[in-house]
Structures are given as structure tokens and as C-alpha cells.
Amino acid sequence: MKITVDRNLCDGNGVCMGIAPDVFDIDDDLTLHIADEIPDDPEVHAQVRQSVTSCPVLALTLVE
Numbered sequence: 001m002k003i004t005v006d007r008n009l010c011d012g013n014g015v016c017m018g019i020a021p022d023v024f025d026i027d028d029d030l031t032l033h034i035a036d037e038i039p040d041d042p043e044v045h046a047q048v049r050q051s052v053t054s055c056p057v058l059a060l061t062l063v064e
């Protein structure tokens with residue numbers, strides 16, 4: 001599982017971090033950081049999928 005973000009779209013609102021805090025982090029500059037390694041955990045994978053569909057600006061893309 002790999003995730004990409006379109007940084008032209010992401011506004012740092014943190015919705016994804018709220019859903020999958022082990023994977024997404026927003027720093028003080030509202031820059032999104034994505035974990036290098038996505039935990040091999042079905043629950044985390046489900047959180048990631050929900051984050052992708054919940055991003056208000058559809059900035060996230062999932063590469064399975």
C-alpha cells in the first residue's frame with residue numbers, strides 16, 4: 001500500500017490525520033507528512049482507505 005498526495009490541492013486541514021494518525025501527520029506549517037512505511041495492519045489499511053475518500057479536496061491517491 002502506497003499513498004501519494006497532490007500538494008497543490010492539500011490545504012493541511014488534517015482530516016486524514018484524524019482518521020489515520022499512524023500514517024498522516026500535519027506539521028506546524030500545515031504540511032502533510034505520510035509515513036514511509038504503512039503498518040501491515042488491516043485496521044490501518046481501512047483507515048487509510050477512509051482517509052482517501054474523506055479528504056475534502058481529494059488530494060490523496062492510493063496505490064495498492
Ligand code: SF4
Nearest residue numbers: 010013014015016055
Ligand atoms: S485530508 Fe486531504 S487536504 Fe486534508 S490534510 Fe489530508 S490530504 Fe491534505
